[in-house]
Amino acid sequence: MASSPSHTWKCYSQTRRSHDMHDDMGGRHYSNLGEDSQKSSPHPFARCTLIKAVLVINPIVLTVLGLVVALALNLRSSTAYERYMEGRRLWSFLGAISQNLARVVWTQATEREGDLGKQDLLAKVTFLNMIIAFPVSLKHKLRFEPYIQYDDLFDLVGHLNTFAKAAGEPTVRKKKVRKCKALGELLRIPMARSNPRKEIKRAKRPLGNIPLEILSYMSAYIKHIMDNGTFQTGIAQTHAFNNMQSLNEILAHTDRILNTPLPLAYIIAISQVTWIYVLSLPFQLAGILGWSAIPVCGFSAYIILGIAAIGNEIENPFGSEVNDLPMELFCAEIASDITIIASRPTAKPRDYFKHPDNKPLYPISSADFEFWASKDVAEIRDGLSMRACISKGAMWQRQASYAETSGGSEVIECEANEVVDEGKNGGDDCNGTRFGGARHHGHDGHTGHHCEGDGV
Secondary structure (H helix, E strand, O other), X not given: OOOOHHHHHHHHHHHHHHHHHHHHHOOOOOOOOOHHHHHHOOOHHHHHHHHHHHHOOOOHHHHHHHHHHHHHHHHHHHHHHHHHHHHHHHHHHHHHHHHHHHHHHHHHOOOOOOHHHHHHHHHHHHHHHHHHHHHHHHHHHHOOOOOOOOOOOHHHHOOOOOHHHHHOOOOOOOOOOOHHHHHHHHOOOHHHOOOOOHHHHHOOOOOOOHHHHHHHHHXXXXXXXXXXXXXXXXXXXXXXXXXXXXXXXXXXXXXHHHHOOOOHHHHHHHHHHHXXXXXXXXXXXXXXXXXXXXXXXXXXXXXXXXXXXXXXXXXXXXXXXXXXXXXXXXXXXXXXXXXXXXXXXXXXXXXXXXXXXXXOOOOOOOOOHHHHHOOXXXXXXXXXXXXXXXXXXXXXXXXXXXXXXXXXXXXXXXXXXXXXXXXXXXXXXXXXXXXXXXXXXXXOOOOOOOOOOOOO
8 A cells, every 4th residue: 555645754754863873873973074975865765755755646636536527527428418419309300391391382282284384393393402402501501611502502502592692602722731730630629620610701791591591482482382372271381381480490409509519618627627637647546556557547548538529529410520410311311202202293092092902901801992892881890890800910920921922821819819720611700709701802812800700
């Protein structure tokens, strides 16, 4: 165990006193010439112990300061992760709102006859393109890229009259980066990073707010189709305006996350406490671990500073670094979903209701729509009741049997947990009662059963 400073100094004083007494008892007399040289140096062990006493810090400081650092890093990490997850939730919500708005307008906005119908179709496609442009413009805004001359944005909003379009193009400056600055950016030192808002500061004309301006054009289109009578459903109109309001709220919430970081006083205090702890760690562990304190301090500093760096990096989840949100992927998914919605005209129910591949009572029957249309309503309802009687496991087994074999017996498990082996001459109900009557054969000859024993 390491000795305390007071104990070490006491041992040194006793050692010095014993040497003086030994000299006096031996009758040795110091000459004037050698007196200073003989009195100048104490015992070598005592000198090393004195140096050790000066450098070693009491280990209790490790416990007290470690608790403070743990609380500081917990605050830093929790607030940063909360901002990261809130940004992810907003982008997920943005994808759902974009899909809903595109689906409502594409299906509820009708198209007139003749050339007007062609214009209505192209206008709807243009509106859907503006929905695609909204998340793309939001991504650039959150990365302090205020213009429209970007490869993924210009073709979507180049036809719109926006402030960013009139402001010109982004400035491109090739500046030589100094080695010290490059090293600081590699080590993620905050003061070494370049200002992300420098493109906005260099602008000489108003840049506007591209996502907000896109929403204004989208609202104008909704008003236009309401005025010309092609968007008449009241609930659809309300749904469209509510979705655009949600887009505006997403814009405001992401701006709040971007421009409201952890207060600077907290950042400075957490950084100072962390570095003081890391720098004082060797002096606290040297007297306890000896040479083993070197790797222990190295690993400890790596872990502590790594956690602090993670908090600094994910505090702004909208950047372009590897640990930030993949907003390019989110924008691509939204664009893909909207183009799928617009890939086909509005579906007409009669086209898929009466389709020969439609099997209304699947999986208990493979009969098509025309077969069940020839039956009474009571028979259809009896079949629905029997389908509800089949357990989930039996339904999965029946569906899997189509991929494994094309014929043979089928096992159906009912609510009473009794198993019925379907044969060719009839079947049993869930209560084990024999039933007869009409058997419903589909295209592949599969048969239906009724849980109550009635013939279907």
